[in-house]
Amino acid sequence: MSERSRQRGGVLVIGLGRFGASIAVTLEQLGTDVLAMDTRSELVQEFSGHLTHVVQADATNLDALQQIGAADFSVAVVGVGTSIESSVLITANLVDLGKPxxxxxxxxxxxxxxxxxxxxxxxxxxxxxxxxxVAHLVNGRLIDYIEFDDGFAIVKMRPPRETVGYTLAQSDIRSKYGVTVVGVKSPGRDFTYATPETMVAQHDLLIVSGHTDLLERFSNRPG
Known part of the structure; x- marks a missing residue:
């Protein structure tokens, strides 16, 4: 990987287990310059066919990180988890480098x-x-779920029966349940941002935001 590529915001991924490999492959698919490294020769060989830049090196060794130019990357991902000692040492080495x-x-x-x-x-x-x-998805009628640190979440869900055939103003979801319908996706149509006049149909998908407890309560309404 060239110095110019690194200056554009390359990412160094250390560890090619499931977590690190998934990040590295996805980043490269998104057009990000990635250098992946692992101590295991079999993983380096395996992913050499999936990633443009893969090296076998030991990131617990500060000299090895300096040799590959780790300080030139804008972001470093430490995907090593099974060995806490290695994870901590690698992170400490990156901190010492100062940049990523x-x-x-x-x-x-x-x-x-x-x-x-x-x-x-x-x-x-x-x-x-x-x-x-997964627990949230299994527990109710949610199709997708993203939670933030403050207990706020955004979910994709099927509409409860009481909302079908009514506009959002008529069903008054926000006042009854304390959550906000952000948008509606109808089959075969583009996603649309919700307005009070948005009509909900049986096969629609709702994008809803709010506190996790309130979202669980709303998503568990009869369908």
Missing amino acids: VIWAKAISQAHGKILERIGAHHVVFPEKDAGQR
């Missing part, structure tokens, strides 16, 4: 706190987050 914005994977709250304290800018809990999301 660090996204680090954690497998527990204690692991996450350590990563934050040594200087990781963003700590993610992929297993926990995925589990919480």
Whole structure:
């Protein structure tokens, strides 16, 4: 990867497990310059056919990071999670380099706190987050679910029976349930932002925002 590519905002992905590999492949599909690295030769060989730039190197070694020019990347993703010691050491090495914005994977709250304290800018809990999301999808009539840190979420769901055949003004969802219908997707039609005059049909999909507890209550209304 050229110096020019790195200056455009390249991403260094360390660790080619499921988490790191998914990020690296998706970023490259989105047109981002990616350099992926792992200590395991079999993974480097496997992903050399899927990624433009893959190297075998040990990111727990600061010299190895310096040799690949890690400080030239705008973002670094630490996808190593099974070895907490390696995760912490890699993150500490990146902090010492000073430049990349660090996204680090954690497998527990204690692991996450350590990563934050040594200087990781963003700590993610992929297993926990995925589990919480799936629980919400399994528990009700939600089709998709995105939750934010303050208990606010946006969901995609099928309309409750009481809203079908009425405009949003008539069903008065916000006053009754404290959530807001942001948009409506009708089969075969483009997504449209909701207005008080928007009519809800049985096969529509609703995009709804609000507090997670209120969204659960609304999504569990009879369909």
